[in-house]
Amino acid sequence: MSYKPKFKRHRLGxxxxxxxxxxxxxxxIRAVIRKSLKYIRVQFVKYDEKGDIVLASAISSDxxxxxxxxxxxxxxxxxxxxxxLAGKRAKGKGxxxxxxxxxxxxxxxxxxxxxxxxxxxxxxxxxxxxxSVFPSEDRIKGEHLKIKPDVSVDEVREKILGGSLDGGSxxxx
Numbered sequence: 001m002s003y004k005p006k007f008k009r010h011r012l013g014x015x016x017x018x019x020x021x022x023x024x025x026x027x028x029i030r031a032v033i034r035k036s037l038k039y040i041r042v043q044f045v046k047y048d049e050k051g052d053i054v055l056a057s058a059i060s061s062d063x064x065x066x067x068x069x070x071x072x073x074x075x076x077x078x079x080x081x082x083x084x085l086a087g088k089r090a091k092g093k094g095x096x097x098x099x100x101x102x103x104x105x106x107x108x109x110x111x112x113x114x115x116x117x118x119x120x121x122x123x124x125x126x127x128x129x130x131x132s133v134f135p136s137e138d139r140i141k142g143e144h145l146k147i148k149p150d151v152s153v154d155e156v157r158e159k160i161l162g163g164s165l166d167g168g169s170x171x172x173x
Contacts, residue, residue, distance in 0.1 A: 056092075
């Protein structure tokens with residue numbers, strides 16, 4: 001058996017146009033979830049011929065406004081709360097359903113990406129996703145973390161769902 005290299009675009013980590021085309025053919029708004037070493041970003045994006053338009057957005061550093069100050073911003077609870085915040089902002093802009101775009105990431109059960117999807121769904125946005133891929137409630141609440149957050153996930157969740165968006169949405173026009 002011989003070695004077969006991956007396609008060049010896959011090796012370089014750039015856009016997979018076959019996957020992008022399948023997402024765009026649905027004509028639905030995409031919930032784009034991206035993670036970095038420090039943060040999680042969730043954006044609701046609509047296709048336009050001139051370029052994608054960001055309708056609503058949240059990044060895990062926005063959670064500081066809701067009391068999530070000393071806790072790490074790249075954890076499963078932070079991903080859930082970021083998805084919840086982005087979903088609340090999107091719902092405020094009239095978005096009721098979306099499809100998930102996780103890009104080049106491998107879909108893994110219980111990952112931070114699916115914690116963000118659970119947050120989007122808990123915010124009241126319809127998003128087709130199997131519930132078996134979501135992280136457990138213990139992981140969403142941060143029971144597994146060595147560094148415990150200064151406030152609980154439930155407190156921040158209530159602030160996000162109950163109050164205003166504290167600073168408005170981070171989106172482009």
